[in-house]
Amino acid sequence: MVRRSLPLITHTGGRSAMTCRAKCGDACFQEAPNTSGNPYFGDLVAGALSRRSVLRAGMVLAGTGAVGALGATAPAAATPGNPSTGASAAPGLRFTPVQPNTADTLTVPDGYAWDVVIRWGDPLFDPDDEFDPFDQTPEKQQRQFGYNCDFLGFLPLRGRQQLLVSNHEYTSEDMMFDDYDPANPTDEQVQVAWAAHGLSVVVVEPPRGGPAGLQPVVGHELNRRFHNGSPFELTGPAAGSEHLRTTADPEGRTVLGTLNNCAGGLTPWGTWLTAEENFNQYFANANQVSDPVVSGRLARYGMSGGATGRKWEDFDPRFDLAQEPNEANRFGWVVEIDPYDPTSTPKKRTALGRFKHEAAQPRITNDGRVAVYMGDDERFDYFYKFVSSGTYQPGNSAAAKANNAALLDEGTLYVARFTGNSPAEEITGTGDLPSDGAFDGSGEWIALVSGTESFVPGMSAEEVLLFTREAGDAVGATAMDRPEDVVPSPTSGHVYVALTNNSRRGTGSNPGVDEANPRVGNKHGQVLELVETGNDAAADTFSWSLFLVCGDPQDPSTHFAGFDPEQVSPISCPDNLTFDSFGNLWISTDGNALGANDGLFGVAVEGPYRGQVKQFLTVPFGAETCGPWVDDRQVFVNVQHPGETDGSSFANPSSHWPDGGSSVPRPSVAVVWNTEGGRIGQGS
Template identity: 65%
Template sequence: MSSRTRHGATDPARRPLLPLLTGQTGGRAAMTCRYRCGNACFHEAPNRSGNPYFGDVAAAALSRRTLLRAGAVLALTGGATGLASTRAGATPPPHTAGPAAVGLRFEPLTQQTGDHVTVPPGYLHDVLIRWGDPLFSDAPVFDPERQSAEAQERQFGYNNDFVGLLPLGRGDHVMVVNHEYTNEEIMFPGYDPDNPTRQQVETAWAAHGLTVVAVSGRRRGRRSGALDVVVDHDLNRRLPLSAEFELTGPVAGSHYVRTSADPEGRTVLGTVNNCAGGLTPWGTWLTGEENFHQYFANADAIRDPLERERLDRYGAESAETERKWERFDERWDLAQEPNEINRFGWIVEVDPYDPTSTPKKRTAMGRFKHEGATVRLAADGRAVAYMGDDERFEYLYKFVSAEAYRPDDDEHNATLLEHGTLYVARFTGDSPAGEIDGTGALPSDGAFDGTGEWIPLVSGTTSHVPGMTPEEVLCFTRQAGDAVGATAMDRPEDVEPSPRTGHVYAALTNNTDRTAEQADEVNPRAENRFGHVLELVEDSDDAAAATFSWRLFLVCGDPEDPGTYFAGYDKDQVSAISCPDNLAFDDHGNLWISTDGQPDSLGANDALYGVAVDGRRRGEVRQFLAVPTGAETCGPVITDERVLVAVQHPGEVDGANYENQASHWPDGGSSVPRPSIVVAYRADGKRTGHA
C-alpha cells in the first residue's frame, strides 16, 4: 500500500497535486547580508566568466518569434493550455473600470511600515505556528532564555521560508516548511559573535533544516479558512542538521563527496540554508539549498589551483565564518574536510507522507545556490523542473527526467529525479543594442522580449561540456554554465510554471552591480535595485522543448518611475512593488509575488501582491498583505479558502540584538521576535479575492 493511501492523503486514484500539463541590495539590512548569505553582495560576484551578454549577439541569430510578441494580448483560448497572441500595436487600452480579476477582488493595501501583519478590510489573520512552538507534547515550552538543541529538535525551527500544503483529506493537510538560516544576535541572550558557545551553536544547528507538521481546518467553532497545528500527529517531524540525508544520482559515491566521516560519499548529515521549494505531481516536496558557501571556513587553506577555483566560483569563505561553526565540528572547516562543501547546494526531495523515509539530495539536478525547484510534466509525461541560481549574474536552469511519470506508481515516481538532462538558459533579444541603454526605457517595439534556448549540460552519464566529466558538470555546475555561454541574470530566484497555461515566470530580484554596458534586453536596467519578472513560453507548449520565447512581464519599482513596466497596464492603477522573490499561483491563474527588500527601495515593509497574467487586467498589481518591521514575506500559498505566508526574520534591523530588539512581533510587549507562519482568510467565510 502506498504511503499516500496509507495516510489518507488522496482518493484511490491519487489525484496529483499539480495539474498534469502537457504540451546588500534593495532594502536589505546589513544583518541580513551577514546571516543569510555571508555578505555575498559585498564581494566581487563569483561569476567572472566573461560570457557575452546577449545584447552582443546579433538578433538575427534566432529569428523565430512565437507567442510573446511586442504588443501581444495574452488571453486564454477555449480551455486550451496555449495563449492566443496578436501583433503590431494590438494591445487594447487597459480596462480599469469594473471589478478586478477574479481572485484579486479585495481592497489593495497602501504601503505599510508598522510592526504588525496587515491584511485588507474584511480579512482576518492568525499566527498558525511560531519559532519554538511544539510539534510534540513532550517538547518543552519555548523559553528564549533557556534554549537547547534537544528542545529545538522538538519545536518549530527558525526563519521559515517555503511553505507547502499537501492534502490529508477532510480539510486536513500536511504542511512542509524550510528553515533557511539563523539570526544568532537576535535569538540568544548575551550572544558574542566572536565567541559563540557550544550550546548556542548546537541550538542553531537544530533551528536550521526542515519541518513537516499536520494542520487541520476542522476544529468546531472556528471560522472558515482558519487552521490549527495538530501536535503529536504521526507525520510530524523535524529534519535538523543532525538528520541523515541520502545522496542519489551520478555524483553519489564519487570522490568529490567522500569525507572521513562518510568514505562512501552517500550519507550527509542535514540540509542547510533551504530557501524556496516546490511540490511534485507525485506528492513529494522539493527544497533548495541556497547560500551554503557561508558555513564553510578556511578556503585559503586549499592550495590546489583547480580546487580553489571551484571554491571561489561558489564564494566560499577565505578564513573563519560568521557563525564559527568550524570551531565545534571540523566538517565545516575546509582545511580539515575539503569535500564536505560539495555535499551541499543540491535539490532535496522529501516524502512528507512517510515519516520513516530518508530525504534524498538529487545530484542529477545540479549543484548551485538553489532558490528552489518547481515541477510540471512534459507532453510525454516526463518531469520538468525549473530552477534559479540566486546570486548576481547567475543562471536559469531546467532539468528533464529521463523517464515519464506514471500515475499510481509511487515507487517509480520516487526515482524520476535521479536521472535526466540538465539544461541552462541562453536568452536573445530582438531589439537593436542601442535601444537597451540601461535606463529601463522600452525599446521601439514596445516590449523587452525575444527568444532563447536551453543548452544541455549533461544527460545521465554523458557530458555535453568539453573538458568536464558528468560528475564535474553536476558538482561544479556554475563552471559548466560559464563554459557554454549561458546568460548572466539579475539574481534568478523563484521560477514557477502556471498550472493553467504552462507559461513559466521567474523572479529576478535585483542586481545593483550591473552596469549600463552590461544591460541587455532580459536584464535591461543598470544598478537594478528593484528587479523584474520574466515570462517564458516553451515552444510547441511542451515543457521539454529546447527553445522558447520570452518577454518581461513586470519591470518593478515605483510606478511613477518611467523605467518601470506593468505588462502594459495603466501604471496609475497598480501597487508599487520591488524586489520580487517567491512566486505562487492561485486557483484562478493569477500570479502572487512576495518581496524581499522593499524598505529601502520604496520606504515600506515587504509585502505580498497578486497580479493578473491574462485578460484585460493583465499587469494590474494589487497589494494583499504586509509583514512587520525587518521581516520578509516568503512561501506564499494561495487558495480560495486561505492565504498562507511565512513571515521571516522579523526585527532583522541593523543594530538589533537580543537585548535591543527592533520588533516584538508576534507576541508583543517586550517579547523576542519569532519567525512565524500566518494564515489569512475572509471574515465572512467567503472565498479569497471574490466579490
C-alpha cells in the first residue's frame, strides 16, 4: 500500500489549491461577501443573560427522545472503553476504527470490504457508451455518470432494485483532459464539462452471485441525466420576476442546467431535493456591471471580478454578466426532482430562498407541515428554515401526490439568530469551555417572507427570495462558520448542523469569536446540536449546544460532548451528515486539516457513548468524502475528486483510484459491507 506525504497546506483546512480553484473559485482566498457588520454573540450576551432563566424554563421538550436541556445525556462516569477496539461502543458503531492515513485506497475496518457501484463515465443508457478518457465527447458524457458526485440517496423500487440519485457538483478539467490549457479551453472540452455537471438518476440492483454491493441497470427506463442543457422550471413566488428574465427566457421561468450541486435531501413523498451551492464562480465580468444596486447584489453573492477560471463566458453569453446580469439569479436554489417520473421537469423552488445552499433536509412538524433546514456555505453567512403552509398527505393517491407536489411553493422562510448564555469574557478564542461547562445557548427564528408578504423593511417578497442574504443582513441574523449539511435525527428530532471551518474568524476586521464559534482561526470546525422548542420543527425558538468541537483530541480546544478525548478518533472539517437506524450520527469530512485523508466517522448522540467519535473509513489520496448513506448492512459514500492535489494532472495524477495501475482517477460511488454478512457495526 502506497502512502504519500500531503503537500504543504496553504488553503482553508486541508484542501489543495487545485480543489479550491475548481470547487468554489478560490472562495477561501477572497474576502467574505458578508460585510454587513451584523452583531455577533459577544454583543448579544448581556441581553441573553437577562432572559436566561426564562428561556431555560421554556426549554422543556416534548416528543420521542427529547430531553430537558442539551447535554443532559452526558456520558456516565465510568469510562466505556477505548476506540482502538470495536467491542465497547454504541450499537451500530462496534468496529475497530481505521487509523488516519494518506493511502491511495478506500481504507475500511478489519472484517469489512469495499467495491465501486458506479464511476465517472460509466454508461447509463447503452453499454456501447463506454468510457474512454482520451475520447470524451459531449454526447457520450450526457449519457454517462457525471463527474464529482456529492449528494447520494436511495429510493425504493419493487423487488431488489432501487433508485440511486446523485449530483455532480463541479468539474476538474486539469484531471479530465490530457491536453487541457486553462487559458484556452476548447469548445469540446467546455461542452464535456457542461455535460459532466448536473444530476444522475440510476436504477441499481445487487450483483448476481456477488457477496454484496450494487450495480447499475444500464438502459432502465428510469435512468436520467440532467446537465447544463437540461430545462429546469422556476416555481413559487419569485418565478417570473423581472430579476429572472433574460434574453433567452423573457418570461423568467425556464433555466438551462443546475450548477455546483452539493448536499440535499429526500422528501417523505418520494422526491429528491438537491442544493445549488458555489454557482457564483461560473459567472464572469461582474466588474463591468455599471448599475450600483445590481453590482452590490452580485458582490454579496461573491461575484465582483472579471474572467472566470473555466472561461465559459467565451462559449455562451449567458455566463457573461455584462451581457446577461440576471442569469446568475437563476442559480442558488433548492431543486426538487421526481425520480419516479422520467418525463418530469425538475423544479427550482424559489420559496426556499436563494443563497449558496448546502443542504435541504425535510422534517414534518407536529401539525403535519414540512420544515426544510438549509445552510448557506460561506464564511460568516446564515442558517435558514422553511416551513410550508400546507400539510403533508401520506399515500400515493392522486390527491396526495398533487398536494405534496406543491408543498415547497408556499410557506414561510426564516433565518436563525443564536444567543450564547455565557459572559463574553469567558469566550476567549482558545476553545476553553466557559464556567457552565458547555458552549450553548438559545435562539430564535426570524421570519423573512411568507408567500408574497415580506417581513423585511425596504424589501419586497420577491427581493427577499432572490437576494436572501441581504434580508438576513437586514434582520441581524447570526454570522456562522460555513453552515453546511443539516440533518434532523429520525429518533430524537434534534437537528445537527455541520459548521465546516472558518480560518478568518477573529482575524483582522472579521467578526470575533462567539459561543457557537469559539475559536480564532477555526480550521477544524464543529457540529452544532439544535433542539426546537417543544421538539416541533415549526417552533419560533430553540436551544443549542456545540456537540463536537473538532480537531486533534490531544488539543485542549477540542470537545466531544464530554466524552474522554483519549478515546475518540481525530476529526477535522465536518461536512455531510446522516443517521443510521440506531440513531447514530455519521459525519463525512472535507479538507481534513490534520494532515491525513478525509474520512467517514460514526458517533453516538445519546446514551453512555455520546460523543465517542469512531472513524469508519478513509477515502483515497486527494479525495473528499461525500454522501454518505448508511443502512443496516451496507455503507455508501461518494468519493469526490480523488487525486486532486497540487501538481497533479491528467498525464501525471497523484491517484489512480479506483481502477489502479496507470489509470486516471475517477470520482465514484463506493459501498462497504461486513465480510461475514453481519450488520454494520454489530460484528459478524
